[in-house]
Structure formats: C-alpha cells, structure tokens
Amino acid sequence: MLSPQQQQYISQASDYIRQHNHICILTGAGISAESGIPTFRDKQTGLWENYRAEDLANIGAFERNPSLVWSWYQWRRHLVKDKKPNPAHQALARWQKQLSGMTLITQNVDDLHEQAGSTVTHLHGHLWKNRCSRCDLPYDLPVDYENSALLHCQHCSGYIRPDIVWFGEILPQQEWRDAQMAVTRCEVFIAIGTSSIVYPAAGLAELAKYNPQRAKIIEINPNPTDNPMVDIQIQAKAGDALPVLVEQLLELE
Incomplete structure (x- = not known):
C-alpha cells in the first residue's frame, strides 16, 4: 500500500x-x-556461508580454484532458476x-x-550464458546446471566460466x-x-x-x-x- x-x-x-x-x-x-x-549484500547460506561473494566473483579466485567458483555459480543458478x-x-x-x-x-x-x-x-553479463576463460569464445553447448563439474572449451580446452563481469573486469x-x-x-x-x-x-x-x-x-x-x-x-x-x-x-x- x-x-x-x-x-x-x-x-x-x-x-x-x-x-x-x-x-x-x-x-x-x-x-x-x-x-x-538474493543480492550480493545478502549473507550466503548453506555450504557457502563462510565465503563472501566478492571473494568468489573475480578472475583471481577462478584462476586459483576454478572448480570452487564454478560450483558457486551453479549453486546461484539453482537458486534463481524458478524465479519469475x-x-x-x-x-x-x-x-x-x-x-x-x-x-x-x-x-x-x-x-x-x-x-x-x-x-x-x-x-x-548474463547468468545463463558461458564463455571460455582462455580464448573468450562463447560456450553454446547445453549445460546441466545441476552438475558442478568443470567444463572445457571445444576450441582450446580452456575452462568454461560464466559470462558475467567480475569485480575488476x-x-x-x-x-x-x-x-x-x-x-x-x-x-x-x-x-x-x-x-x-x-x-x-x-x-x-x-x-x-x-x-x-x-x-x-x-x-x-x-x-x-x-x-x-x-x-x-x-x-x-x-x-x-x-x-x-x-x-x-x-x-x-
């Protein structure tokens, strides 16, 4: 009202x-x-409550531990997939x-x-799009958002990352x-x-x-x-x- x-x-x-x-x-x-x-200001929950979003949404974190960052984004996608x-x-x-x-x-x-x-x-950027972290080409193959296993680029074998602008980019x-x-x-x-x-x-x-x-x-x-x-x-x-x-x-x- x-x-x-x-x-x-x-x-x-x-x-x-x-x-x-x-x-x-x-x-x-x-x-x-x-x-x-959830916004980036909201406290993380579940397995991610000990992490800050700012510490995961950056290229340095992905280079150090791509599996961790990819898993976090798969979790975020799972959170929003049914939102309208x-x-x-x-x-x-x-x-x-x-x-x-x-x-x-x-x-x-x-x-x-x-x-x-x-x-x-x-x-x-776009939460539901992905690209290669090495050659930057779009990754257009289907992605199972329930699976947190790392994906590789079909062109250069680099790791696939979300097509999102991270802090510092x-x-x-x-x-x-x-x-x-x-x-x-x-x-x-x-x-x-x-x-x-x-x-x-x-x-x-x-x-x-x-x-x-x-x-x-x-x-x-x-x-x-x-x-x-x-x-x-x-x-x-x-x-x-x-x-x-x-x-x-x-x-x-």
Missing part, C-alpha cells in the same frame, strides 16, 4: 515524464530481490512496448526483464557504448533498485544529469540513496510504485 506522499511523488514523476520522449531506466539488484533473488518477473518487471515491459523512446539498462545478470517481455542492455564495450549513448540524449533518467555505488554504471546518473538535456533524475528505492542529484525520490518498492506510475502514464496516452 502506497502512502499519500509516495503517491504524490509518483504523480509528480508521471507529470514530468509525459512531457518528454527520451527516457532511460537503470535497474539494479533491488528489483530482482523482489522476485526472491514481479509486477515491476511486468510494468516496465508494458511501458516499453508503448514507448519507443525508452531504453532499459540493467546491472542484473538474471533474465527476468526478458521473461517479462522487455528488451534490455545488460552491463554485467571491464564492462562489455558494445553494451557500455549503447548505455552511454542512450544516457547522453535522455531527458529523464530513472534509477530503480540500485544503490548507485558500483562504478562505472553508477556514473550513468551523473552523465544524464549533465548531458545537454539536463535530464531529470528519478529514484525508486525503498532504501533511498539521498543522492543530491536526484530530483524526485520515490521511497517505495519497485513492485508497488512502477505499476501505478506506468498506469498513470499509459492511461493518458
């Missing part, structure tokens, strides 16, 4: 969005958490189908946006260029469920704020970041706020 103040901020956001054509949206872990997908899009994902997909000028970018590695029907630019260059291009021309930038502290993606809001259009920054997050660049702060879950926002936008189209 949204409070009167939350509803007021949503109305302010919809009034402003309706006046502009180029909208850029960045989603983070918070939107997927509402579907039950929530009302926030569905609202964004509905909005995107109606608004050609909306660009959706995500820091998440799951496929919940795609399941909901959205077209999305992934900055941090650069973002995929084409996706990053696409995101920057969308942000530099957007008139409204909406950050949803992201703490805006993981760079370089966190710099997108700043790029939007100081682009030629001087984009309005809207934040939807139950835990507000209190970023001084934010113009409208909607302190609510994405699954509560976005369906209301999108309904207001589309009913007046």
Whole structure:
C-alpha cells in the first residue's frame, strides 16, 4: 500500500515524464530481490556461508580454484532458476512496448526483464550464458546446471566460466557504448533498485544529469540513496510504485 506522499511523488514523476520522449531506466539488484533473488549484500547460506561473494566473483579466485567458483555459480543458478518477473518487471515491459523512446539498462545478470517481455542492455553479463576463460569464445553447448563439474572449451580446452563481469573486469564495450549513448540524449533518467555505488554504471546518473538535456533524475528505492542529484525520490518498492506510475502514464496516452 502506497502512502499519500509516495503517491504524490509518483504523480509528480508521471507529470514530468509525459512531457518528454527520451527516457532511460537503470535497474539494479533491488528489483530482482523482489522476485526472491538474493543480492550480493545478502549473507550466503548453506555450504557457502563462510565465503563472501566478492571473494568468489573475480578472475583471481577462478584462476586459483576454478572448480570452487564454478560450483558457486551453479549453486546461484539453482537458486534463481524458478524465479519469475514481479509486477515491476511486468510494468516496465508494458511501458516499453508503448514507448519507443525508452531504453532499459540493467546491472542484473538474471533474465527476468526478458521473461517479462522487455528488451534490455545488460552491463554485467548474463547468468545463463558461458564463455571460455582462455580464448573468450562463447560456450553454446547445453549445460546441466545441476552438475558442478568443470567444463572445457571445444576450441582450446580452456575452462568454461560464466559470462558475467567480475569485480575488476571491464564492462562489455558494445553494451557500455549503447548505455552511454542512450544516457547522453535522455531527458529523464530513472534509477530503480540500485544503490548507485558500483562504478562505472553508477556514473550513468551523473552523465544524464549533465548531458545537454539536463535530464531529470528519478529514484525508486525503498532504501533511498539521498543522492543530491536526484530530483524526485520515490521511497517505495519497485513492485508497488512502477505499476501505478506506468498506469498513470499509459492511461493518458
């Protein structure tokens, strides 16, 4: 249930969005958490409770112990394989189908946006894709996600790793260029469920704020970041706020 103040901020956001054509949206872990997908901040459970995610999601850890890191990702895949899009994902997909000028970018590695029907630019890779750690070619053979045995590249015999951007690695260059291009021309930038502290993606809001259009920054997050660049702060879950926002936008189209 949204409070009167939350509803007021949503109305302010919809009034402003309706006046502009180029909208850029960045989603983070918070939107997927509402579907039950653990975030990196959550404490690990079971066999992995003695490990920090940051200590496993990096190339050094994989080089030292590829079996350990691969097993951890197989476990994470098992955790999320049955998760479904929530009302926030569905609202964004509905909005995107109606608004050609909306660009959706995500820091998440799951496929919940795609399941909901959205077209999305992934900055941090894809949980369900794999590539070779040696020659970098995609690994397109079927993968049994219940089996934690290491896989080898069919081209060079290198170990297969998840196609995910680990700590210390650069973002995929084409996706990053696409995101920057969308942000530099957007008139409204909406950050949803992201703490805006993981760079370089966190710099997108700043790029939007100081682009030629001087984009309005809207934040939807139950835990507000209190970023001084934010113009409208909607302190609510994405699954509560976005369906209301999108309904207001589309009913007046």
